[in-house]
Amino acid sequence: MFDRRLLANFDWLLLALILTTAALGILNLYSSTSAWDNISTPIYTKQMYWLGIGIIIAISLTLFNYRQLEHMALPIYAACILLLAAVLLFGQTNMGATRWINLGLFNLQPSEIMKVVIIITLAAYFSRHETPGGYTFTDLIIPGLLLLVPVALIIKQPDLGTAMLLMFIGITMLLFAGIQRPTLIALGILAAGAAGGGWFLLHDYQKNRIRTFLNPESDPLGSGYHIIQSKIAVGSGGFWGRGFMHGTQSQLSFLPERHTDFVFSVFAEEWGFVGCVLLLTLYAAIILWGIHIARKADSSFGMYLAIGLTSMLFWHIIVNLGMVIGLLPVVGVPLPLFSYGGTCMVTTMIAVGLLFNISMRRFMF
Amino acid sequence: MALNSPPPDDALRTRRFAVITALALLFFAVLTVRLWYLQVISVNRYQLLAQKNRTRYVPIAAPRGEIYDRKGRLLVGNRPAFTVAVSRQDVVDKEQLLSRLATYLHCDKQQLEQIWQKHRYYPRYRPIPLKRDIDRDTVDVLTEHSIELPGMLIEVQPVRSYPYHEAAAHLFGHIGAITEEELQLPRYSDYHAGEYIGKSGLEKHLEQYLKGVAGEKLLEVDVKGQELRQLQIREPLPGRNVILTIDRDLQLCTEHAFGDQAGAAVVIDVNNGDILAMVSRPAFDPELFAVGISNDNWRKLMNNPDHPLQARAVSGQYPPGSTYKMVTALAALDAGVITPHTSVNCTGRLPVGNRDFRCWKKTGHGPTTLRKALRESCDVWFYQVALNLGIERMSAMARQLGLGRSYALPLDNVRAGLIPDKQWKRRRYNRPWYKGETAIAAIGQGYVLATPLQLAVMMSTIANGGTLFKPQLVRQISDANGNIIKQYPAQVIHGSTLNRRHLVKVKQGLEDVVNNPRGTGKACALKTIKVAGKTGTAQVIRLKDDPADGSKPDKEKIAYRHRDHALFVAYAPADKPQIALAVIVEHGQHGGSAAAPIAKKIFQQYFGLGQARTITNHNGE
Incomplete structure (x- = not known):
């Protein structure tokens, strides 16, 4: 089934953007973890392995026609919901949260898979139920349920960050699909009410994170520590940065989680405003290119899928950066291609692979 | 044409793509503005904070001035004393550390726990002194077992000594750790928690002369407060010496x-x-007070019907x-x-x-x-x-x-x-x-x-x-050089x-x-x-x-x-x-x-x- 034309149509630009960003990310990890004892494999080397694995996954995801996913959407969705339920029943508990299923070889995190699965499912639904005038309230019951069931299961784990991302992705796709104005206003009011009510359902540590975000100085050594230290790192970078490997915040270990969620503050400290703008440009280019792929997709399903995948990358980037520079509360959301971690890398590369797939087949009629 | 082939590229869709592109760019613009604010407008503030973060002023205790009799014979002096302290950043297992220390120091674990609690508001890099003035043998034992006591430090500090013990006790008075209330007073404005001040007698009334000026070391430290290198040092200035009319x-x-x-x-x-x-x-x-008096000894002094603390x-x-x-x-x-x-x-x-x-x-x-x-x-x-x-x-x-x-x-x-x-x-x-x-x-x-x-x-x-x-x-x-x-x-x-x-x-x-x-x-x-x-x-x-x-x-x-x-x-x-x-x-x-x-x-x-x-x-x- 492999077509030579596919290779000719391969999205080299997206690949170049992804590899450039990932390379910068690995360089940054090299700096941020250089102070560590090199007893085991260095973090940046491991990240290179993960990048390799990610590229293999991305390439293999181009080998079939993405449109086949449309028909598999419902079974995959159902299976993933079962996995999420299984996590709550048999999952591994780590630091107060139950997110993983131990598969012996590795720990499976179904909530991560759900990010991609919900995109496929919603894309399939929207492409089949297109209404030129926009959705009304009753039209939204089914996609709403498709979205809220996994969100509820993930909140239960509890993993607020992933649940929130799922909501963001779902809402982005929904808004893109189009909603009638009165319904939109009603939903807005409903969401505001839910946000108010949701406060009482939050765990204490989650409430604390929000309080800390509003006033980090209230507890500088406790829960405010992350935000304060991160802002110091970013701010002290200045216009030109402190230079690669020369950030005192990161090199002297004042930054917590500086290889995972707060990896950007290391970059910002050492590369300065100039470096940050460069990196933001790269991310913005990836996002715009993703939107472009959606625009040029050869099917309605492909368009919605590309929008969903792009919004997933987009929200990861925005939420993570917003958190690191003190615009959003601290939620554990990694920065795609920059934060260390296999799970994040694999999820990102799945999205990138599917974008390749859609992009390659845009001229196939 | 397949069932789900792309719908006609109508104006509505074009508009949606334009909106979504604009929104994405808007978000990136907000991030950029915020970065501009942090890295360009507020750069000085954050660089100062980063500087403070990586450097620490560590005080070096200054010995108090000595007290002599009219013929220049030492009545009150200082001697080096060993203090067992813990650096919280380096403690791996608090419970284990405290129970082991309790064994070596022959004291109650509960007691050590209490001292720890009392000092928990110290800056994190500052070690908590658990027991002052331990004897040489205990120092040797602790040093021998330091591997199994991560976080323990042994510090040497000058401690007040009264070689004649009870003699002229009421003249010399006693010293004690500065209290929170005293720290609020204007005359103690340049003192820090944990410092010892005169509480009665000459120690109290001549405090301004007897107290030395603490020196300090400027250190570059990592997040654990571990010393990486010494940037500057200012030696402590010992207190003034007092010569009494007493023989x-x-x-x-x-x-x-x-x-x-x-x-x-x-x-x-x-x-x-x-x-x-x-x-x-x-x-x-007065030596009972020099390293902090125990509750037992304090009660004994207070309950003595002959009022030994009164300067008759x-x-x-x-x-x-x-x-x-x-x-x-x-x-x-x-x-x-x-x-x-x-x-x-x-x-x-x-x-x-x-x-x-x-x-x-x-x-x-x-x-x-x-x-x-x-x-x-x-x-x-x-x-x-x-x-x-x-x-x-x-x-x-x-x-x-x-x-x-x-x-x-x-x-x-x-x-x-x-x-x-x-x-x-x-x-x-x-x-x-x-x-x-x-x-x-x-x-x-x-x-x-x-x-x-x-x-x-x-x-x-x-x-x-x-x-x-x-x-x-x-x-x-x-002064310490003998200048009047x-x-x-x-x-x-x-x-x-x-x-x-x-x-x-x-x-x-x-x-x-x-x-x-x-x-x-x-x-x-x-x-x-x-x-x-x-x-x-x-x-x-x-x-x-x-x-x-x-x-x-x-x-x-x-x-x-x-x-x-x-x-x-x-x-x-x-x-x-x-x-x-x-x-x-x-x-x-x-x-x-x-x-x-x-x-x-x-x-x-x-x-x-x-x-x-x-x-x-x-x-x-």
Whole structure:
């Protein structure tokens, strides 16, 4: 089934953007973890392995026609919901949260898979139920349920960050699909009410994170520590940065989680405003290119899928950066291609692979 | 065409793509603006914070100034002490660490836990001191096992030492960790939590000189507070040294002379007011406070019925008893109420109003003149003279001799005593003055109160011919290199106004007290040096004036706390006085038997008559 034309149509630009960003990310990890004892494999080397694995996954995801996913959407969705339920029943508990299923070889995190699965499912639904005038309230019951069931299961784990991302992705796709104005206003009011009510359902540590975000100085050594230290790192970078490997915040270990969620503050400290703008440009280019792929997709399903995948990358980037520079509360959301971690890398590369797939087949009629 | 082929590329869709692109760019723009704000507009603030983050000022404790006696002999110093502390950043397992430390330090884990809790607000990089001043052996044990005690530190710090322990404890006072309330006070504005400050005595009142200036190290540290390298160092500046007027040997001798009796003694140089020895008994060991006193020891000190923390020499106010009789005699001579030859017939009692005033000698002294009255301490003679003299002139003389005023000494609770007069009584009780009160005041009872220091000053003023010197405790203050910062020259409060001929007569009486076979103070007589003095007895509670059967109350049976205080004041040599002293032995009953022997030992020590026996004893014990 492999077509030579596919290779000719391969999205080299997206690949170049992804590899450039990932390379910068690995360089940054090299700096941020250089102070560590090199007893085991260095973090940046491991990240290179993960990048390799990610590229293999991305390439293999181009080998079939993405449109086949449309028909598999419902079974995959159902299976993933079962996995999420299984996590709550048999999952591994780590630091107060139950997110993983131990598969012996590795720990499976179904909530991560759900990010991609919900995109496929919603894309399939929207492409089949297109209404030129926009959705009304009753039209939204089914996609709403498709979205809220996994969100509820993930909140239960509890993993607020992933649940929130799922909501963001779902809402982005929904808004893109189009909603009638009165319904939109009603939903807005409903969401505001839910946000108010949701406060009482939050765990204490989650409430604390929000309080800390509003006033980090209230507890500088406790829960405010992350935000304060991160802002110091970013701010002290200045216009030109402190230079690669020369950030005192990161090199002297004042930054917590500086290889995972707060990896950007290391970059910002050492590369300065100039470096940050460069990196933001790269991310913005990836996002715009993703939107472009959606625009040029050869099917309605492909368009919605590309929008969903792009919004997933987009929200990861925005939420993570917003958190690191003190615009959003601290939620554990990694920065795609920059934060260390296999799970994040694999999820990102799945999205990138599917974008390749859609992009390659845009001229196939 | 497939079922889900792309729908027509209508205007609506174009608009949606435009909106979504614009929104995405807007989000990136917000991030960029925020980064501009942090990295370009606020860069200075955050760079300063980063600088503060990576550097630490670590204070280096400065040793307190040392205290020396008048001859430059060390009385209070510093010694290096080992402190076990924990650096919280490096602690792997707190519970395990504390229980292991408790074993090695032979203390309760609960106790260590409490100390930890008390210091939990220290900055995280600052180690918490768990136990101060551990001995060498324990240091060795801990160092040996340091591998299994991650987070433990052993620090060396200067600790206050008082080589003579209880001796002059009330002079030196004690030090203690600064409290939260004290930290709020403006005068402690440059102190930090955990520092030790003077809490009483010289340590407190000379704090501004004794305290050193802490040095500091500027270190580059990582997030755990671990030192990476030293950027700067400023050495600590030790406190100023204080040289006292105290004579160490005389002080030790006096302390020792008291044995386990309670009381106080003050020895003064009559020619300049220097305090040569100042003793309050019982005392405490200030070293107990040097590293923080244990609750147990503190309770013991507080619950001791003899109040070892009280500096009796300056804050104990006693009725001077018969030692006040010189005041009455000098006032009467000055006023012309009597001449040295005025004779009063003592029958053992004198009726005043409707009450009989007794002489201590029930059978009476017979015809008595001034000299005999002083020598044998005849009360009736003084009653009679006082009735003619009146309280006002008597009290004026008392003040002229140095009683009834508070002297500014760098000590706590320096009391003024009490010299009563009509105005005072009107103010205090809104009552007129009664004649009987004049009679009782003449023998130093009733309202009259004086501290041992004041009695010594009074004796010194009589001895030197009437010049009142301000009693001094501090001679000079110098820096660590010996440069003099401040000196305290002798200060005359007022020159002599006493009639020399009258004084000679009183002094004759005082010489008789010690040297005449009938004198009450014979126990203080020395072979080669002539001592002049006066005994006294201060009633603690009034016994029935006249038991019905006429028998003397059995003194041995009187409860210790109800027994009279014994006093003795003296100066020597009688013809060319050098020192004056006052000794009070609480519940010692008779000045002649309880207080005079202590005075004798002091004179022997001062004039080098005995061997340096007391000092060898002190050190040998």
